[in-house]
């Protein structure tokens with residue numbers, strides 16, 4: 001199983017939301033691509049962060065394409081059902097757990113509610129084919145994935161994200177990855193202490 005959990009690197013996702021919401025506000029459909037989403041905690045965490053900050057009608061316009069190479073073919077069912085063991089939810093504030101999840105009877109599992117689930121759609125996709133499943137995204141989230149690639153692959157992947165983004169669209173990567181010099185002309189960094197970039 002891929003390593004991930006709810007509210008991972010929440011500081012970055014909160015900072016991202018502060019920059020992202022004003023940018024995406026006017027869009028009829030707010031398009032987000034979470035590339036390398038594992039079994040869903042990351043796209044669902046960002047969906048919760050947006051739900052906490054957006055009004056009802058704006059939130060209804062959010063569409064998150066969650067993709068992963070998913071070699072075992074297991075992530076689609078998990079993400080569609082939105083059922084997770086309590087261990088993966090342990091870092092969430094109790095009020096968020098209570099607000100967006102309900103306990104599955106006779107188990108230690110919790111199901112994320114329909115309002116959040118309806119914003120996230122899973123598709124299998126291998127990032128290294130350099131074929132995004134759609135275009136004109138307002139945001140690409142790609143965290144704790146680039147480290148698995150060679151530097152040459154990272155450069156091609158980041159260029160691919162750049163072309164999949166709408167004008168002014170945003171990209172967020174893991175803290176440990178520097179933007180390769182070959183891609184510096186494509187983005188400007190929005191936050192000093194988070195890898196949040198905006199398409200130039």
Ligand SMILES: C[S@@+](CC[C@H](N)C(=O)[O-])C[C@H]1O[C@@H](n2cnc3c(N)ncnc32)[C@H](O)[C@@H]1O
Pocket residue numbers: 002003004005008035036037038039042067068069070071125126127128142143144145148
């Ligand atoms: C450590 S998990 C990161 C999950 C999530 N992004 C997070 O930060 O919590 C890495 C994920 O990248 C996926 N992955 C690795 N290579 C990939 C590729 N070429 N295309 C798509 N997904 C890939 C793995 O299947 C795994 O689910």
